[in-house]
Amino acid sequence: MRAAVMRNKQLVVDTLPIPEPGPGEVLVKTLACGICGSDLHALKHAEKLVEISRRSGGAFTMDLSRDIVMGHEFCAEIVDYGPETKRHLPVGTRVCSMPVLIRPNGVQTVGYSNENPGGYGEYMRLTEGLLLEVPRDLPTEHAALTEPMAVGLHAVEKARLDKDDVPLVIGCGPVGLAVIAALRLKGVRPIVAADFSPRRRQLAETLGADLVVNPAEQSPYQSWREVAVWNDPASAPQLPPWVSGPPLRPAVIFECVGVPGILDQIMAAAPQGARIVVVGVCMERDSIEPMFGINKELSLQFVLGYTREEFAATLRYIAEGKIPTAPLITGKVGVEGVAQAFADLASPEHHAKILVEPWRS
């Protein structure tokens, strides 16, 4: 099969063997697969990524001296069934799946693995029990966004939002946009969002942010304060006597940037009692000032991935039009275009999500 392969820290196009589905597994043809920021990071900082994964129990424990076919945000089509399968869905059915294989000896990732090629190749093998049928009327390219949008839904679920909470989304790349879509779905408003890029600010508005801020011009935290004042101060909870200013609704800040220094910046600027949900994936060591956390009694909730239920719910919400996906898709390439797409994604002005369609010639 044709695939965009990570080999010696480069993306090259090559022909590889079609993977064989094992017991309980299915062979699928990749219809569309989104390029994720983590893939960009994995290509650029591969050794660092593998090393930190080994130490922290992460998924990126592949052998970099061997080929890797990345791609974990996919919609695919059933081609063939392996042994010991139930075969409820006919061959040709379009499916989504969490990008993992559940095997007797444990879980393996699809797309960050030497054994299990991801969606930048023409074929993958998946676990039958994880397949979700894509509703007939849902375009393939929208179904392919289930994985990244599920990340946003999971982050919002972990935030355990209350009706009085006012969310602030820092960073409106694909992760921040997925969080905005999930917040809008949950009806927690107003949603304040911030990004330096005009294009991303526009997307944030399209996905449902109520107030979108350019941090180069105004402080997102100040903008948040202006919309978070309690209209009915009598209903505001008691704060410690040393907190000054008007009573503010509780802050839930979604960190969707994932670079060193951003946590420190958020902790310095966050209001009293803010809950910070860390959705951005910072793969380097980072430095914080604990006294910011202490003096304001901040909390940090790190999040990762999604549950099986959240993943299935996301596909359903996309099909029902409750999570918008169309505005996110800004480009499509075949396997030959993957390397250039990686380069293009470095600029936030041109693209949000580029889909790889490996069957394209």
Added chain:
Amino acid sequence: MRAAVMRNKQLVVDTLPIPEPGPGEVLVKTLACGICGSDLHALKHAEKLVEISRRSGGAFTMDLSRDIVMGHEFCAEIVDYGPETKRHLPVGTRVCSMPVLIRPNGVQTVGYSNENPGGYGEYMRLTEGLLLEVPRDLPTEHAALTEPMAVGLHAVEKARLDKDDVPLVIGCGPVGLAVIAALRLKGVRPIVAADFSPRRRQLAETLGADLVVNPAEQSPYQSWREVAVWNDPASAPQLPPWVSGPPLRPAVIFECVGVPGILDQIMAAAPQGARIVVVGVCMERDSIEPMFGINKELSLQFVLGYTREEFAATLRYIAEGKIPTAPLITGKVGVEGVAQAFADLASPEHHAKILVEPWRS
């Protein structure tokens, strides 16, 4: 009045004017005042402390070129009333109070202030509305422990413990011991605790820890795992498929050390989904590996102080014998002994809490 004074980063004994109670304030005589680890830190790292307080909205914003009388863990006796006071309690009544003055222009601290001397001096002024009468049968030295024990109660309240949670207390200095006492009060068990010092481990047991570990000999996290296995695995919540090992009850780790590096260490060793409550006060920048938080979906809740209700409840619990305090008191000194007491407290083997009794000759 006689007082142990912080002057040019030294503790000296001097005679200072008796403070004047303002409107709504009361003049009290200090009966006993505990020495807090924060005071040791404030003496040693004064400039750093003031600088970080200014940046982070903290309480330590005093002028180091002028005298400061520290001491914020006190029991006192009403001596005189200032103007505009209600005078419900007779002169001579023993009282505790949160170490703050509530003034029309804001809140001021008692004990980290150039204006408001703390309990290392013979007299203080306090806000009348914050006074709590000490029950008749409660010895003064026990009442003086209300403040540090309230810190433990607050940390445990902020942890929002569930009956299935298994707490792990890292560090058994006064803060860790206060957390253990509050955990025991709440009935959340087994309580696992760890400290390098034999004396502190002994105190942890006395205050109610069920399993006390010497980290030099065994990993507190491994010990925690051994007692946290679900006896009824069917009731264990679903975890992501990539988490291996037997199902464990939820971990709530109380960080009660407060030095750089300890957060990183806890995040590296914590089990999946652990909630880390940061009670230790690390006044320096610190470095963490966000991927530990991300891969295990950890949360960090920074905490500070206590609410008014928690402070009052703590005094009540101490009076009822539900929070033990006697084992903590390991020494008493007059103002002349404060400097030596600070030096002695550097060794965990000799002391837990030393009380200053400024009236001692």
